[in-house]
Amino acid sequence: MQITCKSKVLDLSTPQIMGILNVTPDSFSDGGLWNSADKALGHAVTMLNEGASIIDIGGESTRPGAPTVSEDEELSRVIPAVERIAKETDAIISVDTSSPVVMREACKAGAHIWNDIRALSRENAVETAKELDIPVILMHMQGTPQDMQNDPNYNNVVEQVKKFLLDKAEFAVAHGIDRSKIIFDLGFGFGKTAEHNFTLLNHMQDFVNLGYPVLSALSRKTMIGSACGIKEPAQRVIGSVAGALLSVERGAAIVRVHDVKETKQALDVYMAMKATA
Helix, strand or coil: CEEEECCEEEECCCCEEEEEEECCCCCCCCCCCCCCHHHHHHHHHHHHHHCCCEEEEECCCCCCCCCCCCHHHHHHHHHHHHHHHHHHCCCEEEEECCCHHHHHHHHHHCCCEEEECCCCCCCCHHHHHHHHCCCEEEECCCCCCCCCCCCCCCCCHHHHHHHHHHHHHHHHHHCCCCHHHEEEECCCCCCCCHHHHHHHHHCHHHHHCCCCCEEECCCCCHHHHHHHCCCCHHHCHHHHHHHHHHHHHCCCCEEEECCHHHHHHHHHHHHHHHCCC
8 A cells, every 4th residue: 555645655565664753842752852953853864764764743742731832833843843854854754733724834844744633623624634635644532632631431442433533534535635645543542541542452453444544653652651560651662662563463554653763673573474474
């Protein structure tokens, strides 16, 4: 499977690694580390050299309880990083934003994919996605980043997340978005308990069977900490790599990670084993 990303092609015939690049002061794991264009470029180059094919740039923390960020502030964080990385690397660049204004400017600066945790729910978002004609990652979230972890509740988390994503996909297609450019994200940690998250991970193949590529984004999240008994996000590397590997085993096409080198080694071993089948 291949997805056209403006002038680039994303080959999903083998699992791809999306490297996380937060240009924020307050993201849960790496806030403040890469919030200048020079630092962002340096970290992007490192991740590309380690095996990432996509760099995902985010200018608004969406950790539980995170404050909202103005559009102007998000633009000031994201656009310089996109410009530098687009100019000086050959990366496929995604932007983690829900703002149509930010995404439009990011595309002008060289971005290729819209990664939207709010699944095109903001005003003019779906119209902008159609106009930009780029791949869109639609994510499930119960609630908002400000309240999503207050009391997550589902009758059947797998079926409810499935319905949400399928409904969002049909909404996008009805508004003129090419079905072949839609990617699903189950939304680990976004309005879900650890049990909900691990149930979704266990049933990831069910989502792959819906016919859309699936992105798995569980790197360093609380679900990993709860399983391993580790409070500090930066210490959850091994658990995160295990989660990425389990995701790929269950059909994920893309894994979104902080720790590219470690994840690439694990996936290389998995793919070497698969090659003997």
